[in-house]
Amino acid sequence: MPETEKPSDLSELKRLAAQFADWNGKRLNTAAIGRRLGVSRPTAMARVTALESEGLIRLLPFLGAGKRPLLFLRDACGLLPEPFQAFCIDAIVQRVLKTHPEAQFFWWETGRTRHIDLVAAIGEMRIGFCFSASAFTRTRQWCALAFGCWKGAIHFGYFLDLGDRPFMLGRAIKAMPLPFFLADTERWIAYATARIAEGCHRMPTSLRFRKVKAPRPEPYVPESITRL
Numbered sequence: 670m671p672e673t674e675k676p677s678d679l680s681e682l683k684r685l686a687a688q689f690a691d692w693n694g695k696r697l698n699t700a701a702i703g704r705r706l707g708v709s710r711p712t713a714m715a716r717v718t719a720l721e722s723e724g725l726i727r728l729l730p731f732l733g734a735g736k737r738p739l740l741f742l743r744d745a746c747g748l749l750p751e752p753f754q755a756f757c758i759d760a761i762v763q764r765v766l767k768t769h770p771e772a773q774f775f776w777w778e779t780g781r782t783r784h785i786d787l788v789a790a791i792g793e794m795r796i797g798f799c800f801s802a803s804a805f806t807r808t809r810q811w812c813a814l815a816f817g818c819w820k821g822a823i824h825f826g827y828f829l830d831l832g833d834r835p836f837m838l839g840r841a842i843k844a845m846p847l848p849f850f851l852a853d854t855e856r857w858i859a860y861a862t863a864r865i866a867e868g869c870h871r872m873p874t875s876l877r878f879r880k881v882k883a884p885r886p887e888p889y890v891p892e893s894i895t896r897l
Contacts, residue, residue, distance in 0.1 A: 689726060689742060694754055696737040697728060729758065732775035732788050732795075732822060739776050753802040757829060757847065758787050761798060764854035765789050777822050783813040788823055789858075796861050797823035801830040806844055814842045825861040825869065841869040 688706065692698070703713035717740075720726045728738040741755040758774075765772050772791045778784040787798040797817050801810050806828065814826030818841045826842040827850065835845040841864065850857050 689720070689740065692740050693742050694752060695740060697740045698737070727755075727758070727762075729774060729776050729787070732777040732790075736778075754786055754800055757798070757800040760851055761787060761789070761854065764851065765791070765858065768855050768858070777817060778813070779816050779820060779822075782809070783816050785813045785817050785823065785826075788817075791858070794825075794862060794865055795823045796858070797826040799826070799828050800847070801828070804831045804833070806830060806832065806838075811838055811842060811844065815839060818842070824865045827857070827861070840864075 689702070691705070692702065697717070699710050699713045699717065702717070703710045706713060706716070708716075717726070717728070721728055725743055727741045727743050729741065730738045741758060742751070743755070743759055762774055765774075769791045772789055775788040775790065776785060777788050777797070784799075785797040786800050789796045789798070797814050799811050799814055801807075803810075810830075811826070811828040814823065814828060815838075817823040817826060818839075824841070828838060828842065828844040829847040829850055830844065832844070832846050835843060835849060838844050843860075845857070
């Protein structure tokens with residue numbers, strides 16, 4: 670195939686998409702993709718655009734500026750096992766667009782480890798999502814949502830995992846089993862909207878990350894001493 674030619678056959682597009690598996694969930698790097706495919710950078714970008722227009726990959730832009738979009742294989746093109754993160758993003762994007770066609774979607778991070786997988790911008794409201802394929806909730810998995818609220822990147826956050834019940838992680842962060850959210854996405858978007866209207870995201874900084882210490886236990890005094 671000449672470098673200037675864009676792939677048009679669906680089977681050829683799927684074959685190309687399978688070659689993008691190494692970049693699934695990573696930042697788009699057309700120079701590295703071009704070296705792997707043996708083509709120039711503009712040709713690599715043209716092929717990425719063709720795959721995106723066919724719905725085989727998703728480019729998720731960064732909320733803000735200065736960082737590259739993330740590349741995801743959509744439904745793994747029917748060739749590879751679909752990563753959990755990519756499945757969650759596709760499922761939520763499709764459901765949100767049904768009721769809010771004007772919505773836009775991004776990713777966000779601060780630091781090296783605090784990463785919000787998906788930000789849904791609906792009007793002036795921004796809802797963040799972090800995903801976990803585990804049934805256990807760990808602080809490091811959802812702390813990016815807290816930092817996102819603190820820095821104003823999002824107004825409410827959902828931590829979606831494979832647990833068995835929903836519960837609040839803070840005034841503006843709710844943990845919930847992924848099937849619960851997908852079963853009634855419109856309801857939970859409305860819930861976040863109501864919480865934002867109540868001002869849940871306008872917490873004083875001192876209250877957001879304040880650690881509550883357990884009371885110190887009273888020292889043990891043997892009964893024989895108390896009798897003296």
